[in-house]
Amino acid sequence: MAPEQPPLVVHIIYALGTGGLENGLVHIVNGTPRGRYRHAIICLTRAAGFERRLKADGVTVHELHMRPGTDLAAYRRLRRLLRELRPAIVHSRNLAPLEAQLATLGLSGIRRVHGEHGRDMADLDGSNRRYRLFRRVMRRCVHHYIAVSQDLASWLVSSIGVPRQRLTQIYNGVDIERFCTGASAVLRRQLLPAAFLPSGKDDVLVIGTVGRLAEVKSQHTLLEAVADLRETQPDLAAALRIVLVGEGAMRDRLEQNARDLGVTDILWMPGDRDDIPELLRCMDLFVLPSLGEGISNTLLEAMASGLPVVASDVGGNPELVHPGEHGELFPVGDATALATVLARLCTDAGLRERYGANARRFVCERFSWPATIENYLGLYDRLLGLAPASGYSVASADFRE
Numbered sequence: 001m002a003p004e005q006p007p008l009v010v011h012i013i014y015a016l017g018t019g020g021l022e023n024g025l026v027h028i029v030n031g032t033p034r035g036r037y038r039h040a041i042i043c044l045t046r047a048a049g050f051e052r053r054l055k056a057d058g059v060t061v062h063e064l065h066m067r068p069g070t071d072l073a074a075y076r077r078l079r080r081l082l083r084e085l086r087p088a089i090v091h092s093r094n095l096a097p098l099e100a101q102l103a104t105l106g107l108s109g110i111r112r113v114h115g116e117h118g119r120d121m122a123d124l125d126g127s128n129r130r131y132r133l134f135r136r137v138m139r140r141c142v143h144h145y146i147a148v149s150q151d152l153a154s155w156l157v158s159s160i161g162v163p164r165q166r167l168t169q170i171y172n173g174v175d176i177e178r179f180c181t182g183a184s185a186v187l188r189r190q191l192l193p194a195a196f197l198p199s200g201k202d203d204v205l206v207i208g209t210v211g212r213l214a215e216v217k218s219q220h221t222l223l224e225a226v227a228d229l230r231e232t233q234p235d236l237a238a239a240l241r242i243v244l245v246g247e248g249a250m251r252d253r254l255e256q257n258a259r260d261l262g263v264t265d266i267l268w269m270p271g272d273r274d275d276i277p278e279l280l281r282c283m284d285l286f287v288l289p290s291l292g293e294g295i296s297n298t299l300l301e302a303m304a305s306g307l308p309v310v311a312s313d314v315g316g317n318p319e320l321v322h323p324g325e326h327g328e329l330f331p332v333g334d335a336t337a338l339a340t341v342l343a344r345l346c347t348d349a350g351l352r353e354r355y356g357a358n359a360r361r362f363v364c365e366r367f368s369w370p371a372t373i374e375n376y377l378g379l380y381d382r383l384l385g386l387a388p389a390s391g392y393s394v395a396s397a398d399f400r401e
Contacts, residue, residue, distance in 0.1 A: 007088035007384060008038045012097040016047040016061065020297035021093055021117045024148075024172050024372075030055045031373040037380060040085055042078065044097060079103040082110075089380055093117055095131060101141045111383045114138075115146040116156060118294030118315065120216060125292075126155050135160045144383055146376075148172055148295040149316030168379055171319075173372030174300040176364050179277050181306035181356075188282045191275070193268050196241050205346055206241045208283040210276060210298040211290070213248030213269075218312070220257045221289040224335035225342055227261035232339070236346055240266060245279055247272045280305040285345055285352065291332055293317050303363045308355035310341050326359040 011029075016022055029039045030053075039059050041051070044066045051061040062081060066074040082090070082103060090104050091113040104110050123131050139160065145167045147153035153169040156162040188206075189197060197204060207226065211217045222242065230237040242263065244254065251269065258264045273279060280286070286302035286309045293299075293315035300320065302309055309327035311317040321327045328345070330337040345352055381388050 006035055006038050007380070007386075008040060008085060009089045009091055009380060010040045010042060010082065010085055010087040012042045012044065012090060012092040012100045014043070014094065014096045015045045016041060016043045016051060020172065020294075023297055024117075025093070026053045027173065027175075027369050028373050028376055029059055031369060032056060032377060036377060040087070042081065042100075044074070044078075044100060075100070075103055079107075082107060088384055089113055091115065095120070095123075095135075098135070098138055098142075101138065105141065112141055112143050113146065113379075113383070114142045114144075115148070116152045116294070117148050118152070119292045124216070126159055132159060142166075144168065144379070146170055146379070149319055151316050151319065152294055168375075170372060170375045170379070171367055172295045172297055172300060173369035174297070174304045174363055174367050175369055176304050176367075179280065179301045179304035181360060182281055187278060191278055191282050192241075192243075196266075196268065203239060204241050205239045205285070206243060206283045207285045207287055207342065207346075208243035208245065208279070209287050209289070210245040210280070210301070211288075213244070213246050213250040213254060215250060216291050217246075217248075217250075218289045218291045218333060219244050219250070219254055221312075221333055221335050221338060222287050223254070223257050223261055223263055223267070225338035226266070227263050228335060228339040229343060230262070233343060236343060240346065242267045243279065243283065244269045245271075245273055245276065276301065277305065280307060283307055285310065285342070287338070287342075288312065288317065289333075289338065290314065290317075295320065300363055300367055303359035304367075306356040306360040308345060308352045309359060310338065310345070322362075325355070326362055327355050 011025055013025065032039065039056065042062045042064065044064050046065065047061050047063050064074045064077055078100060087110060089111045090101065092098050092101055093115040094117055098114055101112050101114065104112055119126060122128060139162060145156055145162050147156055147167065147169045148171060150169060153167060156167055157164060209219060209222060213219065226240055226242055229240065258267050280302055286307040288296055288299050288311040290312055291314065295316040299309060299311060303326060309321055311321045311327065311329055312332045313329040314332050318329060321329055323329050328341045330341050378388050
């Protein structure tokens with residue numbers, strides 16, 4: 001008789017592209033101990049080659065190529081696929097895949113989990129009436145919710161009506177060995193454009209950010225803030241350089257913004273990169289100007305890299321950035337306020353060093369990936385009535401107001 005296989009978790013996401021949600025999923029799949037759970041990933045649209053990052057044995061990736069609008073044929077394919085896979089848990093993430101949970105109805109033995117990881121441009125504050133009504137209707141289909149921040153957890157309770165006992169808040173993790181300190185002038189000269197660095201000197205100050213070039217990430221706010229400094233404090237601004245790492249639909253508009261603002265000569269946009277840890281170590285200061293965030297993986301990675309951080313005061317950012325300790329917050333979309341914060345940090349190396357050291361210490365103590373993965377697997381254990389395989393603690397992960 002063949003040995004019984006571990007329970008299968010099917011993860012449903014919109015697309016397996018480049019982003020914090022996708023990175024987190026890859027970490028959970030790759031970090032699951034052999035024999036504990038099996039994983040399959042269903043992309044409603046496409047996988048885009050990102051599945052190459054999946055290292056665990058036996059992980060399958062399925063693309064449905066769903067068309068915009070109501071694609072009934074894709075939902076029929078999804079239901080057939082779920083019947084074939086026979087999962088113990090179906091775990092959807094964010095709004096579009098939530099509707100896909102309907103395909104599980106009537107299939108026996110499935111526990112339905114839904115994760116909220118952040119919001120998009122159409123619903124930054126979670127007040128969109130149509131989306132909110134849809135989420136409230138879908139409460140009946142979901143056995144348990146996961147929120148990546150206290151901000152999202154509070155919203156699920158107060159606006160969507162999710163019972164507290166069906167909600168767990170689990171922070172994202174960060175690879176504290178891969179993302180670490182250790183910047184050097186040699187590394188800068190190897191990775192940054194030659195035009196960035198004055199001949200024979202290394203006295204530039206590099207301000208960077210990492211993320212999709214998307215409207216919600218608001219990279220143009222950083223460009224406007226640096227342009228403001230060029231006008232008001234030209235001596236300081238002469239040493240500044242900007243690095244925008246990432247790719248996306250906003251590239252052309254951001255390049256035009258840079259030309260209009262007169263900062264093209266100090267801007268580098270290298271696109272998607274595999275050497276993010278090294279690029280972070282080339283920076284002096286990290287800025288996250290997003291219009292909305294759940295818990296930002298890139299912010300955690302920057303903090304783990306020992307960088308002082310400046311972030312917009314939105315979503316889960318204040319849960320990571322404590323002003324006066326790890327960095328500073330600024331009002332969403334306020335380039336003038338961001339310029340003021342940048343001016344203070346750029347002229348105080350001691351403050352940057354203190355913020356960076358505190359940020360690294362804070363992240364190492366509270367946001368390791370092994371703890372995050374174990375919280376997810378422990379929750380799966382609980383939902384399936386299995387004995388916890390390790391030290392998962394309900395009290396440490398379940399949402400508390």
